[in-house]
Amino acid sequence: MKKRIGELASKPMREKGTTVTKNARWSRDELILALDLYMETRGRSLAKDAPEIEELSHLLSHLGQSLGLVAANSYRNMNGVYMKLMNFRRFDPIHAKAGKVGLARGNKDEEHVWKLFSSDPEHLKYVAQFIRNSIKSPQTTLLQNVDDLEIEEAEEGGLATRSxxxxxxxxxxxxxxxxxxxxxxxxxxxxxxxxxxxxxxxxxxxxxxxxxxxxxxxxxxxxxxxxxxxxxxxxxxxxxxxxxxxxxxxxxxxxxxxxxxxxxxxxxxx
Ligand SMILES: [Zn+2]
Ligand SMILES: [Zn+2]
Missing domain, CATH: 1.10.30 (DNA Binding (I), subunit A)
Known part of the structure; x- marks a missing residue:
């Protein structure tokens, strides 16, 4: 039987040994895409191996490779993506009301991204689409060699900043x-x-x-x-x-x- 978000949320997740702990901290771009998927599937119990999760996992792996961050395509596997969605859930008042909780652990930027974009779904969609288009664009590899930016990363993430x-x-x-x-x-x-x-x-x-x-x-x-x-x-x-x-x-x-x-x-x- 497939595990659903609700079931997993009630049990403490074992992060040790999974790709999440081995992988680099999630970038702003990645968090925006994860939040976009979270909001998109908010009312549903998304299975851990749902096609949407698989798709995002592939996309993030592609992003990591485009920017020269990773060589292996195991980067951001489905479990990692799934857990990130769970991280967002802890901020979601809809779930809190239903007496459910999300994963308590996660990085601080998740909260910023939640605050910044969850109340403005249209803007979130727009920025997420920009990031998706950028990842798929062959031009993104040009951004690999952008050296020390000496500028703060934009709210909209690293791809927008590099661009x-x-x-x-x-x-x-x-x-x-x-x-x-x-x-x-x-x-x-x-x-x-x-x-x-x-x-x-x-x-x-x-x-x-x-x-x-x-x-x-x-x-x-x-x-x-x-x-x-x-x-x-x-x-x-x-x-x-x-x-x-x-x-x-x-x-x-x-x-x-x-x-x-x-x-x-x-x-x-x-
Ligand atoms: Zn400028
Ligand atoms: Zn001046």
Whole structure:
């Protein structure tokens, strides 16, 4: 007989020796996909070997391999996926009401992901679809070599973060964004604080500026072309601030923060 979620939940699960303990901590992307499946099958008692679980297990294994995290395809086996769904169940008021409990163990990020997405199923669907599309896209392997990002991972996960970084570093796009600014304003400056590298440093600052992509990456399909109008120029400081917290700040938010703050010895803003 197949085991159902309800039966397993009442017994303590033995994690020792399973792939769960051997595997790396679940990434944000993986948790989003697991939560998406959880919400999708919320009212049902999903069997441990349900096709949905098998499918997600395959997908996560594929993701691990695409990003060069794992070589073996035993990564995120069905048991691991099933247990992750059980981890989510402990936050679910529907199950608490029914007097059932989920697995008590799990990583902290599960709770964040639950809080962030469970109340907004449409957004969850959207982001999960972005991640699924990205995993299947051959372009994802390009993201393997994105080195130390120095930016906080986006709420929407590592694939969106890498994809953002990748687009901002695209030489052609950077070139076009700079050319556009020069044509429009005759100089390169930060759209937040107005810092102009060449005005400040002279010749050695010529051409120095970061390019930031303002459109949330998860709203773009893999391979979708970046519009130059979605790119803005930022100084390294403002760019760093924008990506300094998990919910990336907007250009407007940093502008406002700078306006409200008194201390600005080097820069002037409008
Ligand atoms: Zn700036
Ligand atoms: Zn950026």
């Amino acid at each position: 953002h970084h990748h687009r901002e570093r695209n030489r052609q796009l950077v070139k076009k964004a700079k050319a556009r600014a020069l044509k429009l304003h005759g100089r390169l400056f930060c759209v937040v604080c107005n810092f102009d590298f060449s005005a400040y440093y002279g010749d050695i600052g010529e051409g120095i500026i970061d390019v930031h992509h303002t459109k949330p990456i998860h709203t773009m399909q893999p391979g979708e072309k970046t519009k130059i109008s979605d790119l803005v120029l930022l100084c390294a400081n403002c760019h760093r601030i924008i990506h300094s917290r998990r919910k990336w700040l907007t250009v407007e938010e940093v502008r406002l923060a700078l306006k409200l703050h008194e201390y600005r010895p080097m820069v002037t803003i409008e």
